[in-house]
Amino acid sequence: MTTTQNDLPTHSPDDLLKDMEFQHVPIVSIGGGLGSFALVDRLRIGGVSADDIRVVSLHRQPEQAFADACRDSGMGPRDRLRSDSSARIDNLWGFPGYAAREARETKRPSLMLRSLVEPVLAQPYAPTVGLVQHAVKEESARIGWNHMTVRGMALRVQRQPDGGYVVIVRRRGNRRDLALVCDYVHLAIGPFGPKLTPEAVSFRLKHPYPQRLVHAYEQHSEVYDQLAEHGGSVLVRGSGIASSRVIQRLLEDRERSGQDIHIWQLFRHYHDQPTGPLLGRRDAGYGYAHQPYDYPKAAYGGQLRDTMKRRDESDRIALSRKLGATSTPYRTEWARPLREARAEGWYDALAGEVHEFVALQRDGKDQVRAKIRLANKETYQLDVDYVIDATGMDQQAENHPLIHDLVEQGIADVNDLGCLRVDDNFMVVGSESHSENQSGAIFASGMNARGGPLAPVDSFLGLQSAALSIADVLADHGLGKRLTPARSVRQWWKWMGRKSL
Numbered sequence: 069m070t071t072t073q074n075d076l077p078t079h080s081p082d083d084l085l086k087d088m089e090f091q092h093v094p095i096v097s098i099g100g101g102l103g104s105f106a107l108v109d110r111l112r113i114g115g116v117s118a119d120d121i122r123v124v125s126l127h128r129q130p131e132q133a134f135a136d137a138c139r140d141s142g143m144g145p146r147d148r149l150r151s152d153s154s155a156r157i158d159n160l161w162g163f164p165g166y167a168a169r170e171a172r173e174t175k176r177p178s179l180m181l182r183s184l185v186e187p188v189l190a191q192p193y194a195p196t197v198g199l200v201q202h203a204v205k206e207e208s209a210r211i212g213w214n215h216m217t218v219r220g221m222a223l224r225v226q227r228q229p230d231g232g233y234v235v236i237v238r239r240r241g242n243r244r245d246l247a248l249v250c251d252y253v254h255l256a257i258g259p260f261g262p263k264l265t266p267e268a269v270s271f272r273l274k275h276p277y278p279q280r281l282v283h284a285y286e287q288h289s290e291v292y293d294q295l296a297e298h299g300g301s302v303l304v305r306g307s308g309i310a311s312s313r314v315i316q317r318l319l320e321d322r323e324r325s326g327q328d329i330h331i332w333q334l335f336r337h338y339h340d341q342p343t344g345p346l347l348g349r350r351d352a353g354y355g356y357a358h359q360p361y362d363y364p365k366a367a368y369g370g371q372l373r374d375t376m377k378r379r380d381e382s383d384r385i386a387l388s389r390k391l392g393a394t395s396t397p398y399r400t401e402w403a404r405p406l407r408e409a410r411a412e413g414w415y416d417a418l419a420g421e422v423h424e425f426v427a428l429q430r431d432g433k434d435q436v437r438a439k440i441r442l443a444n445k446e447t448y449q450l451d452v453d454y455v456i457d458a459t460g461m462d463q464q465a466e467n468h469p470l471i472h473d474l475v476e477q478g479i480a481d482v483n484d485l486g487c488l489r490v491d492d493n494f495m496v497v498g499s500e501s502h503s504e505n506q507s508g509a510i511f512a513s514g515m516n517a518r519g520g521p522l523a524p525v526d527s528f529l530g531l532q533s534a535a536l537s538i539a540d541v542l543a544d545h546g547l548g549k550r551l552t553p554a555r556s557v558r559q560w561w562k563w564m565g566r567k568s569l
């Protein structure tokens with residue numbers, strides 16, 4: 069059984085510190101997902117010993133949370149992600165990219181050629197889920213991930229009176245809690261969970277069973293199984309990449325099973341022509357806004373990134389919302405069958421917002437009625453067998469008990485996106501502490517640091533970019549080294565030779 073933060077009893081700080089094992093270590097990264105991995109990888113490459121790093125994680129492997137999220141949203145190892153070849157989370161240098169690795173493993177050199185001529189002469193290359201997972205697994209073994217991991221849940225981060233922090237960990241399979249006394253803490257604890265809208269929550273509270281309304285980021289394979297066995301109707305709410313994947317899965321299941329599956333898709337904003345100014349115009353059609361990646365490429369490392377850095381917080385948030393507005397990449401594997409579905413009349417699109425879900429029975433069968441306020445202000449009632457909500461992740465950092473507690477302690481603050489307020493180096497504003505013989509600070513990356521200096525901070529490249537900034541600050545405080553060109557080349561050579569660190 070998995071323990072969640074909400075299952076844990078609440079303790080006063082003094083209770084927590086009683087009967088505990090203490091360990092001293094310079095830096096603790098909490099989360100143990102790809103965000104922790106990116107920072108730990110960079111620190112190890114910068115010469116920080118594995119003995120000086122602890123990672124608090126519920127999982128054994130850094131790719132596990134990502135793999136779980138992909139599986140829950142219906143993606144298998146062969147499905148393609150939404151990154152380019154060089155966004156290699158396991159390779160700080162980005163070269164050779166995923167395309168080269170896949171070309172070598174599958175003996176298909178054409179993949180490399182494709183990544184050279186994209187996006188003009190070919191659709192952009194994207195790595196598969198399995199490729200990313202395997203690559204992370206290899207790199208984590210190279211840097212000694214297991215040696216640094218403490219399996220368990222961080223219950224509290226407490227500031228020390230003389231600078232630095234204590235991270236209190238409820239360990240898995242160990243009755244004594246662990247206190248990690250450290251100078252620096254890194255938070256990469258990801259989203260709180262799937263974003264459930266008020267109307268979805270209200271429906272589920274009234275009708276917990278059978279599951280007729282599921283979220284795309286929750287395990288929901290039984291919905292596909294039922295539809296493939298009996299046919300039926302389904303409403304997919306949303307128009308981002310998660311909804312595209314759900315629809316692709318439904319199209320494939322319909323084709324495979326031969327069952328009559330009717331798909332309805334609800335768009336909040338229906339785009340039927342390209343949007344935005346001439347420069348930076350977004351392609352669009354049949355409701356979708358199309359963009360290869362979550363953000364335009366220049367937001368990862370080009371002029372849009374510089375523009376973000378120069379802005380103040382409210383402008384950053386406004387720009388980040390604009391650049392990262394819901395979109396999905398154009399892919400022939402789902403565009404072509406969708407065209408056929410429209411022509412044959414078993415796919416329909418609506419534009420509007422659901423204001424209520426109601427349970428009903430028809431011919432002895434449970435159904436869901438979605439009351440929709442259409443874009444033209446009319447009300448429309450749609451009765452379907454299932455609803456799959458693809459409305460994103462809950463990014464409200466304060467929903468995490470750990471972060472909520474930091475805010476209560478006055479160590480951290482949240483911005484208008486509900487994420488931690490960080491400075492240009494991803495240091496949590498208000499967390500820096502100095503004393504005569506100790507300094508300390510908390511850093512954040514991934515979804516917890518949205519609204520900061522980097523719009524796509526919750527992406528492979530964004531996590532690596534944050535890791536580079538954080539590691540430079542730590543190097544200036546004596547933990548590890550900055551990556552000079554000579555060190556970088558030496559380390560890349562070791563990486564190429566798979567030499568353990």
Ligand SMILES: Cc1cc2nc3c(=O)[nH]c(=O)nc-3n(C[C@H](O)[C@H](O)[C@H](O)COP(=O)(O)OP(=O)(O)OC[C@H]3O[C@@H](n4cnc5c(N)ncnc54)[C@H](O)[C@@H]3O)c2cc1C
Nearest residue numbers: 099101102103133137149150221222257258514526527528
């Ligand atoms: C389906 C899907 C597809 C994606 N595709 C792409 C893509 O193609 N390209 C791209 O760049 N990005 C992609 N992303 C985004 C990318 O996966 C994220 O940026 C990345 O996984 C974030 O890593 P993280 O470590 O910040 O968070 P997570 O991976 O969510 O990990 C956070 C971990 O923290 C743990 N945790 C929470 N609280 C505590 C606590 N108190 N103590 C200990 N542990 C705790 C959680 O259990 C979790 O394991 C995708 C994401 C998803 C869900």
